[in-house]
Amino acid sequence: MIFKLKDTFEEIFTVKKETYEGFISVFRDNNPLHTSQSFACDKGFKGIVMHGNILNGFLSFFIGERLPTKDVIIHSQEIQFKNAVYLNDELRFNAEIIGVYESVNVVEFKYGFKNKDTKIVAIGKIQIGLLT
Amino acid sequence: MTRNEILSQINEIFIDTLDSENILVDVTTRAIDVDEWDSLTHILLVVAIEKHFKISFKSNEIQNWKDVGEMMNCIQEKGI
Numbered sequence: 001m002i003f004k005l006k007d008t009f010e011e012i013f014t015v016k017k018e019t020y021e022g023f024i025s026v027f028r029d030n031n032p033l034h035t036s037q038s039f040a041c042d043k044g045f046k047g048i049v050m051h052g053n054i055l056n057g058f059l060s061f062f063i064g065e066r067l068p069t070k071d072v073i074i075h076s077q078e079i080q081f082k083n084a085v086y087l088n089d090e091l092r093f094n095a096e097i098i099g100v101y102e103s104v105n106v107v108e109f110k111y112g113f114k115n116k117d118t119k120i121v122a123i124g125k126i127q128i129g130l131l132t
Numbered sequence: 133m134t135r136n137e138i139l140s141q142i143n144e145i146f147i148d149t150l151d152s153e154n155i156l157v158d159v160t161t162r163a164i165d166v167d168e169w170d171s172l173t174h175i176l177l178v179v180a181i182e183k184h185f186k187i188s189f190k191s192n193e194i195q196n197w198k199d200v201g202e203m204m205n206c207i208q209e210k211g212i
Contacts, residue, residue, distance in 0.1 A: 075176065101182055103189035104175040129175060 002068055003107045003130075005100050011066060011093040013058045013113070015050050015085055023051050050085040055113060055122050058093065062111075063128055071131040075106065079124035089115050098125070105130040133212050138204050141184065149173065149180045159201030185212050 024030060032039035033049050040048050056079065063074055085091065091113045099108035107130065112123045139159065146155045150168035163169040169177070178194055181187075181203070187210040197203045 075172070099179070099183070101179050101188075103182070103191045103194050104178045105191075106175060106179050108179075127179070 001100060001102050003097055003100055005097055007097045009062070009066065009093075009095040009109075011058075011062055013061075013091045013093055015054060015087060015089050015091070017087065019054060019057070020050055020087055023054055023057075027051075027053075045084050047086050050087060050089070052079070052081045052085070052122070055079065055081075055085070055091075058091070058113075059111070059124075059126060062093065062095065063126065067128075069130065073129045073131055075127040075129050077124060077126040079122055081122050083115070083119050083121045085113075085115065085121050089121075091115055091121065095126075099127075105132060135204060135208070138207055138212060139200070142181065142200060142204065142207075145177065145180045145184055149176050157200045159199065159204065161200045162198065181207070185210070187212065 024034070029051055033043065033045075034051055035048065037048055056077070059077060059079075060074075063072055064070075092115075093111065093113050095109045095111040097107060098110050099106070101107070106127060108125060108127045110123070110125050113121045115121050139157070143155065143157050146157055146166070146169075147153060150166070150173055152168050155166060155168075157166070163174065178189060182189060185207055187207065189206065193206050197206065
């Protein structure tokens with residue numbers, strides 16, 4: 001097993017304009033919270049709020065591209081959004097292995113995203129399977 | 133833990149993991165008897181059982197399970 005309990009991973013992600021615009025273009029979520037400055041500010045945010053599910057794209061990248069093997073598949077993932085993410089925010093991603101189940105080739109991570117103010121913007125867990 | 137207690141806890145794990153309130157397993161229950169028990173959910177069940185009982189299985193152990201009774205035997209062999 002190449003994964004060990006308590007192994008940690010780090011990554012920096014930036015919510016770029018092309019990611020935000022690409023997300024809207026593909027999924028057509030034009031809710032004013034994500035597209036109207038005045039609407040978002042009226043609701044107490046400091047600007048247009050990025051779609052939370054952009055972070056799921058970052059998680060997909062982490063699992064698919066940054067682990068020491070490409071033989072992986074996501075079984076399940078959960079995410080809790082704690083604070084808003086804004087355009088061009090730089091997010092520090094941390095993940096730690098919290099479970100290794102060799103009998104079924106499963107690895108479980110907990111993860112978090114923090115913004116530059118070190119505020120947690122999202123946390124969650126991902127369970128992956130190792131393809132044999 | 134008695135065998136009945138283990139079975140009861142396994143049943144709860146099946147209900148939670150397979151997201152089906154109607155599941156009632158016994159020692160003779162096989163994967164073919166439970167609609168939601170497929171190859172992927174089997175993996176999830178094994179992980180849930182390992183977590184719940186704080187035990188680890190070996191791959192050759194779980195491959196030998198033919199029914200819930202053999203799953204329980206394996207759990208008991210680990211001192212539960």
